[in-house]
Amino acid sequence: MSLISSDIIRGHLDAIILRMIYEKDRYGYEISKEIASRTGNAFQIKEATLYAVFQRLEKKQFIESYLGDVSNGGRRRYYSITASGKVYLKQEIDNWHEMRDVIDIFMEGLE
Amino acid sequence: MNKIEAHITKLFRDIPDSGRKKEVMQEIIQNLSEKVTDLVTQGCTEDEAVQKAIEDFGDIDDIRKELENSAQLIQTKNLGLSLAFSVWGGILITALFIFINFYYTPEHIWFVYPVFAVIWWPMSILFYRLSKVKGRSMAFPYSVAGFVLILSLILFINFYYTPSTVWFVYPAFAAVWWPISLFFFQTHKKDRKDDNLD
Numbered sequence: 001m002s003l004i005s006s007d008i009i010r011g012h013l014d015a016i017i018l019r020m021i022y023e024k025d026r027y028g029y030e031i032s033k034e035i036a037s038r039t040g041n042a043f044q045i046k047e048a049t050l051y052a053v054f055q056r057l058e059k060k061q062f063i064e065s066y067l068g069d070v071s072n073g074g075r076r077r078y079y080s081i082t083a084s085g086k087v088y089l090k091q092e093i094d095n096w097h098e099m100r101d102v103i104d105i106f107m108e109g110l111e
Numbered sequence: 112m113n114k115i116e117a118h119i120t121k122l123f124r125d126i127p128d129s130g131r132k133k134e135v136m137q138e139i140i141q142n143l144s145e146k147v148t149d150l151v152t153q154g155c156t157e158d159e160a161v162q163k164a165i166e167d168f169g170d171i172d173d174i175r176k177e178l179e180n181s182a183q184l185i186q187t188k189n190l191g192l193s194l195a196f197s198v199w200g201g202i203l204i205t206a207l208f209i210f211i212n213f214y215y216t217p218e219h220i221w222f223v224y225p226v227f228a229v230i231w232w233p234m235s236i237l238f239y240r241l242s243k244v245k246g247r248s249m250a251f252p253y254s255v256a257g258f259v260l261i262l263s264l265i266l267f268i269n270f271y272y273t274p275s276t277v278w279f280v281y282p283a284f285a286a287v288w289w290p291i292s293l294f295f296f297q298t299h300k301k302d303r304k305d306d307n308l309d
Contacts, residue, residue: 027142028138028139028142029142029143029145029146033149044167046167046168046169046170047139047142047143047167047168047169048168048169048170048171048172048173048174049169049173051135051138051139051174052173052174052176052177055131055135055174055177055178055181056177059177059180059181059184071141071145072141072144072145072148073141073144074137074140074141074144075141076141076142076145077134077138077141
């Protein structure tokens with residue numbers, strides 16, 4: 001699988017990170033590893049981008065953070081999704097389905 | 112300080128200090144240290160692992176923007192509290208002066224002078240807060256509000272003490288240059304900015 005341009009995926013990063021945290025409480029490095037693993041390394045999120053997304057989502061109160069277990073001399077900061085984060089994620093998924101259907105009209109069916 | 116810490120400290124040096132900034136830096140250093148450990152486990156040397164972690168980290172601009180936005184939100188919230196305090200403080204001081212005026216010297220209205228001075232307190236905070244919220248200068252609207260305030264005082268003095276002589280236009284003429292000057296200064300500034308963009 002070829003590397004995906006970050007420009008294409010940038011608009012959906014908030015939803016992608018929310019989805020990861022929706023599954024279970026996670027910390028930053030865990031999320032970046034999981035994204036790379038699930039996409040077969042086709043998409044690797046830059047750490048700088050990931051922490052900017054955390055800041056944005058926390059400010060919108062879609063996620064909350066807490067300090068967890070100690071690793072490599074420091075405590076991991078875990079993120080959990082809030083009720084409003086779940087609502088936002090649902091909306092984003094619905095929006096994505098609608099958009100995908102529209103784009104499919106033009107992108108599918110050609111050899 | 113190890114290389115990861117040194118790198119992150121260097122990247123964040125231009126961002127204003129705050130508790131949030133410190134937390135984010137600690138979080139990133141911890142996560143990158145964990146990544147270095149993983150890379151070493153996978154066969155990289157320590158130096159190679161650190162170098163890769165630093166190279167993969169990416170551009171800090173997005174984090175900077177988010178942290179600055181957070182700082183701005185906190186400042187706006189604090190200014191909101193200052194505004195509420197100044198409004199209630201202004202109301203209480205005004206009420207006190209009105210009481211003193213009409214209780215001790217009801218034949219002579221003088222409370223408008225201290226009230227005129229007090230009104231500048233919440234008004235200044237209001238326009239400062241608006242400039243922060245809107246992200247643009249509120250100097251012109253502030254000057255208009257200031258002119259209206261000054262004009263009200265002049266009108267009061269004119270028609271309370273010397274109603275038979277209309278003289279308020281002279282100080283009003285002087286005061287009106289304040290908003291007019293600011294209007295043309297800001298228009299000129301905007302035109303220069305547009306020219307530079309072209």
